[in-house]
Amino acid sequence: MAITARDLMTTEVETVAPDDEISEVLTRLARAEFNGFPVAEDGKLVGIVTQHDLVHIFQPSDRTLWIPIGLPPFLESIEYGFDLSWDGLDTSLGLVKNARKPISEIMTENVVTVTPDDELDHILDLLADAESDINRLPVLENDVLVGIIARQDVIRAIRDQRRATN
Numbered sequence: 044m045a046i047t048a049r050d051l052m053t054t055e056v057e058t059v060a061p062d063d064e065i066s067e068v069l070t071r072l073a074r075a076e077f078n079g080f081p082v083a084e085d086g087k088l089v090g091i092v093t094q095h096d097l098v099h100i101f102q103p104s105d106r107t108l109w110i111p112i113g114l115p116p117f118l119e120s121i122e123y124g125f126d127l128s129w130d131g132l133d134t135s136l137g138l139v140k141n142a143r144k145p146i147s148e149i150m151t152e153n154v155v156t157v158t159p160d161d162e163l164d165h166i167l168d169l170l171a172d173a174e175s176d177i178n179r180l181p182v183l184e185n186d187v188l189v190g191i192i193a194r195q196d197v198i199r200a201i202r203d204q205r206r207a208t209n
Contacts, residue, residue, distance in 0.1 A: 048166060049159040051200055052182045052190030058083040059092065059146055066142035069097055081181045081188060082150045088181050088188045090150035100141050100149055156183045157192070163200070170194055 059068050059080045068080065072094060079093035141149075155169055157180050170177055182190035 046163040046200055046204065047159065048157045048161045048180075048182050048190070048192060051163070051166070051192045051196045052159070053193070053196065054190045056081060056181075056188060056191045058188070060084060061089055061147035061150070062145045064142065065097065065100070065144050065146055065149065068092060068146050072097065077179070077193065079179060081154075081191065082146060083188055086187050088154060088156065088183060088186075090147065090152045091154045091179075091181065092146050092150040093178070096149045096151065154181060156181045158182065159184050159189065163197070166192060166197060170197060 057071075057075065057080060059071070059082055061082055061084055072078065072080070079091060079096075081088055082090035082092055155175060155177055157166060157169070159182055166180060169175070169180060178194050180192045181188055182192060
């Protein structure tokens with residue numbers, strides 16, 4: 044008997060709404076045992092927001108300063124990169140600037156999902172795709188969010204299946 048998404052999914056799914064403020068979602072995420080939320084409106088999945096999305100708004104990616112180290116005329120210099128994006132001022136300004144914005148401004152809209160009847164092999168393919176870097180898969184049935192599968196759920200199921208056959 045094949046393991047399906049229905050066997051793996053958690054049915055009590057914590058969600059956030061598209062108009063929830065970023066600061067509110069950050070607070071909820073800090074208290075959660077996971078690192079992201081499906082974004083739902085009237086039971087329909089409209090996006091997903093992850094810890095990475097939230098951290099990214101406070102860390103500009105283009106703030107690296109490259110300094111050549113060596114003796115003039117720098118023919119054999121070594122360059123060291125210093126990331127300037129995490130100084131206290133940037134973080135504070137980012138928080139003030141973004142805290143009241145709705146989560147819909149930073150959520151991922153094109154969410155990879157599965158149905159309750161999708162089999163383990165398909166789920167493994169989605170979670171193992173390095174380019175997508177997916178940690179959780181919302182489960183939709185008739186376009187309604189009915190569950191979520193985390194990587195840990197899949198690992199636990201494989202472990203349990205191996206133990207049962209040994």
